[in-house]
Amino acid sequence: MKRVLPIVVASVGVVLSAAPSFADARAKARSDARTEIEFGLQVAQKGLWHEAIYRWEKATQIDPTYAAAFNDLAIAYEHEGQLDKARKAYEKALELDPNNSQIRQNYELFKEINDRTSAAREK
Amino acid sequence: MIGRVRPEKSNGAGHVAVLATAALLAGFAIACGPDYYEIPIETPIQPKLDVSPFQRVLVAGFVAGGTEDVDANQETVRLLRSQLRTKSQLRVIDADILPLMDVAQEDAKPAAIADSGPREGGSGQSTTDHQVSGQPAAPQGVALPAKIKDDKDIEPYERLFANTAYWKRIGEEYQNPLIVTGTVLFMPQSRSGFVQRDQEVMDSFGRRRVVPMRSYLERKGFVLKPKFVFIDGRTGATMYSESYREEVLYNAQQQTPALSSYFELMDRLVPNFLSALSSQKIKGTRVLLK
Numbered sequence: 227m228k229r230v231l232p233i234v235v236a237s238v239g240v241v242l243s244a245a246p247s248f249a250d251a252r253a254k255a256r257s258d259a260r261t262e263i264e265f266g267l268q269v270a271q272k273g274l275w276h277e278a279i280y281r282w283e284k285a286t287q288i289d290p291t292y293a294a295a296f297n298d299l300a301i302a303y304e305h306e307g308q309l310d311k312a313r314k315a316y317e318k319a320l321e322l323d324p325n326n327s328q329i330r331q332n333y334e335l336f337k338e339i340n341d342r343t344s345a346a347r348e349k
Numbered sequence: 350m351i352g353r354v355r356p357e358k359s360n361g362a363g364h365v366a367v368l369a370t371a372a373l374l375a376g377f378a379i380a381c382g383p384d385y386y387e388i389p390i391e392t393p394i395q396p397k398l399d400v401s402p403f404q405r406v407l408v409a410g411f412v413a414g415g416t417e418d419v420d421a422n423q424e425t426v427r428l429l430r431s432q433l434r435t436k437s438q439l440r441v442i443d444a445d446i447l448p449l450m451d452v453a454q455e456d457a458k459p460a461a462i463a464d465s466g467p468r469e470g471g472s473g474q475s476t477t478d479h480q481v482s483g484q485p486a487a488p489q490g491v492a493l494p495a496k497i498k499d500d501k502d503i504e505p506y507e508r509l510f511a512n513t514a515y516w517k518r519i520g521e522e523y524q525n526p527l528i529v530t531g532t533v534l535f536m537p538q539s540r541s542g543f544v545q546r547d548q549e550v551m552d553s554f555g556r557r558r559v560v561p562m563r564s565y566l567e568r569k570g571f572v573l574k575p576k577f578v579f580i581d582g583r584t585g586a587t588m589y590s591e592s593y594r595e596e597v598l599y600n601a602q603q604q605t606p607a608l609s610s611y612f613e614l615m616d617r618l619v620p621n622f623l624s625a626l627s628s629q630k631i632k633g634t635r636v637l638l639k
Contacts, residue, residue, distance in 0.1 A: 260639065267386060267637055294638035301635045307393035328385060328636040339392055339631050 259289035266298060278302050293323035309340050386637045391630040398579060398589050398625050405526040406439040410447035412506040414497020415536030418607035425533050432619055437627045442523055453509040457493050503532050510578045513585035520582025528580040535611055539569040540598060570598035573614035577622055593618050
């Protein structure tokens with residue numbers, strides 16, 4: 227018992243000390259992803275959509291829970307005519323933030339075009 | 350004296366602190382900025398048809414009817430040719446418009462005669478050019494109405510588009526282009542009933558209010574129902590077809606010429622027609638988020 231106690235105490239210590247570091251890591255990931263998103267926003271507004279895609283893909287890799295990154299990436303894919311990828315990215319964005327009206331509105335507008343063209347192809 | 354100096358010093362420090370805070374807040378506001386940006390985008394849409402085997406397109410003509418105020422065959426051919434010239438990679442063939450109604454009626458004749466018994470001195474084979482290679486006449490004994498007034502009248506004419514021998518012959522004549530043909534029904538319509546409209550009223554306090562009002566209206570206008578058929582000029586086979594319906598209604602008192610209504614309705618359909626042959630860009634706006 228005497229031998230086990232220090233191990234238990236040490237383990238609890240490790241877990242407790244690790245907990246804040248997970249939170250820190252997550253916050254850092256969000257911050258890094260946000261930097262990529264902001265850069266992507268700047269270049270997209272200048273019409274450099276390929277660079278924007280690169281940045282936003284990176285943002286989604288850094289923080290896969292960042293809905294805005296998936297939304298922006300979906301828009302860029304849509305602009306480039308990569309409609310399958312756009313649909314998946316919009317769906318992921320909505321999965322992460324289902325109550326975001328702006329993402330939903332983007333997705334509805336996208337669906338209107340995509341459904342129309344695929345319906346026409348099925349004719 | 351000292352008492353006066355001290356407050357001055359502390360005031361200066363206060364100003365610096367206020368300025369620093371203001372600068373910090375301004376910097377923060379700039380760094381944060383808005384959380385969303387509206388951005389215009391253009392979504393490219395791939396053509397529905399693979400037109401790569403063709404270099405030329407022949408808008409052959411249409412089986413048309415509905416009203417005598419507009420020659421829907423001629424107007425549709427003219428409009429589509431001019432649109433294709435500017436918005437498609439294909440070279441548009443300038444040729445006489447095919448009188449497809451006459452062709453279909455001509456095709457119907459032998460079958461009608463055959464139904465009434467063998468012809469004198471005839472071999473029993475087709476007498477028209479459109480039945481080469483033993484192809485049956487397109488409408489096969491179905492009486493074709495001389496004038497097209499509605500959908501029912503146009504239906505028997507549609508068999509003409511399945512007459513591959515005829516279209517192959519047209520294709521050979523024009524060196525195997527992509528052939529665009531079909532039917533166009535443009536007819537007047539009138540409708541009456543209750544319509545809900547917003548109306549401004551003044552309430553008892555003299556304030557303006559907008560309230561929905563239902564009123565009975567008699568309206569008239571036109572309906573346009575085109576069916577575009579795309580035929581491979583090398584084989585005479587139909588590659589693709591699509592049908593549309595558009596309508597416009599005006600107040601009964603309003604006098605709108607049939608031709609301007611026709612163009613108004615065709616304007617709505619032309620992008621869809623073109624999207625079958627060439628890639629299109631659909632403009633819109635989306636919201637980018639931070």
